[in-house]
Amino acid sequence: MKQGIHPESYKPIKVSCSCGHVFTVNSAVGKDIHVDICNKCHPFYTKKQKIVDTARRVDRFQRKYRQTGAKEATDARG
Secondary structure (H helix, E strand, O other): OOOOOOOOOOEEEEEEEOOOOEEEEEEOOOOOEEEOOOOOOOHHHHOOOOOOOOOOHHHHHHHHHHHHHHHHHHHHHO
């Protein structure tokens, strides 16, 4: 193992999630971390579907194709 390239020690930090769950991990970062998804709210562990859209892309996609979908439906009928 090379000397001088590894962190000296890992210190406990708090990790807080958007769902409100807070837990402690050892990290070389040295400051608290905020995450969007943790094991308490991740769909794999909860077996529930959850859409996380931080940039509002899903809303923009639905608005865009809702307007075009209505136009195509009237064209197909007439």
